[in-house]
Amino acid sequence: DTAVSQTPKYLVTQMGNDKSIKCEQNLGHDTMYWYKQDSKKFLKIMFSYNNKELIINETVPNRFSPKSPDKAHLNLHINSLELGDSAVYFCASSQFTGSNSPLHFGNGTRLTVT
Amino acid sequence: TQLLEQSPQFLSIQEGENLTVYCNSSSVFSSLQWYRQEPGEGPVLLVTVVTGGEVKKLKRLTFQFGDARKDSSLHITAAQPGDTGLYLCAGVSTGNQFYFGTGTSLTVIP
Numbered sequence: 001d002t003a004v005s006q007t008p009k010y011l012v013t014q015m016g017n018d019k020s021i022k023c024e025q026n027l028g029h030d031t032m033y034w035y036k037q038d039s040k041k042f043l044k045i046m047f048s049y050n051n052k053e054l055i056i057n058e059t060v061p062n063r064f065s066p067k068s069p070d071k072a073h074l075n076l077h078i079n080s081l082e083l084g085d086s087a088v089y090f091c092a093s094s095q096f097t098g099s100n101s102p103l104h105f106g107n108g109t110r111l112t113v114t
Numbered sequence: 115t116q117l118l119e120q121s122p123q124f125l126s127i128q129e130g131e132n133l134t135v136y137c138n139s140s141s142v143f144s145s146l147q148w149y150r151q152e153p154g155e156g157p158v159l160l161v162t163v164v165t166g167g168e169v170k171k172l173k174r175l176t177f178q179f180g181d182a183r184k185d186s187s188l189h190i191t192a193a194q195p196g197d198t199g200l201y202l203c204a205g206v207s208t209g210n211q212f213y214f215g216t217g218t219s220l221t222v223i224p
Contacts, residue, residue, distance in 0.1 A: 004156070041200055043157070043214040090156050100164065102147060103204075103212065105156025 003027050006091045006106035013081055014114055021076045021109045023091030031055075032074035033092040033103065034066060043090070049074050081113045117141075118205050118215035126221040127193055135188045135218045137203035144208050146179055146186045151200040193222045 006023040013019055025032060034046040047066040048055055054066065063079045078085060088108045094101040118139045127133055137146070145164045149157035161170050163179035163186065170177045174197075176189040186203055203215040 041151075041217045041219070043202065043217075045212060092156070100145060100162060102159040102162060103149075103157070105158070107155050 004091055004093055004104050004106040006089075006109055008109060009107065010110050010112075012112045012114065015081055015083060017081050018077070018079045019081060019111070020078070021089055021091075021111075023074050023076070023106060025072055025091075025093040025104070027093055027095070027104060029093035029095050029104070030071065031094045031096060031101075032068070033094075034074065034076050035090040035092060035105075037088040037090060037108070039087070046076075046089075047074075078111075081111075083113050086111055086113045118203055118213055120201075120203060120215040120218045122218060123216065124219050124221075126223065129194060129222055129224050130192050133190050133193060133220070135190075135201055135220075137186045137188075137205075137215050139184050139205060139213075141205065141207070141213075142183050143205035143213075144183070144210075145206045146183070147204045147206065147212075148177055148186070148188055149202045149204060151202060152198075157200075157202055190220075193220075195222045195224050198222050 004025045031050045033048040035043050036046055037043050046060050049068045065077045068074045088110050090108045091106040092103040094103050118137055121136045145162055147162045148160045150160055151157040161177045163177055166181045166183045168179045174191045178187050198221050201218045205213045
């Protein structure tokens, strides 16, 4: 069983469209995250959710909105896609929010905006 | 933003050689984690170091946390093609936020 799964694996869309990426974890973890990895492989946190409550929201445009229907799911919805949104998006989870709780990542969604 | 600089950014070596990757910051972290990422996959945790000066070994990989908890190093002995990947350090702040390093892309040539 895949611990953290995200779909789709690849997403190609045009500017201005709205798209969603889904993420599910079966580890029973309390905290889930969305990260963006740019073309230089730099990983930057976008959001984290703890028990369905948003606890981190970095300088991310409000076109991006996380939605968590339950503790095991954290979906990412993106409105009015722009060229600069092209990147690989990773979902992750951790058992709790703490320095000794490692991150478990999904295999990423490569988003290409044309 | 707490910046973690990794060096080198790219490294290409022959099988059997040794190498060291550095992760440096001006910020103090409560702990530091190392991840390896292979193409098309997400990063996978290798180790967590918590105490200043701590050394952990994972087979041919040796991880060290700096005494001041601002930097870390990863040393690989007798590198193998299976070690190829992107190595990422991640500092965990006292506020429990993760800050990833700039990454080191390692290629081990058979």
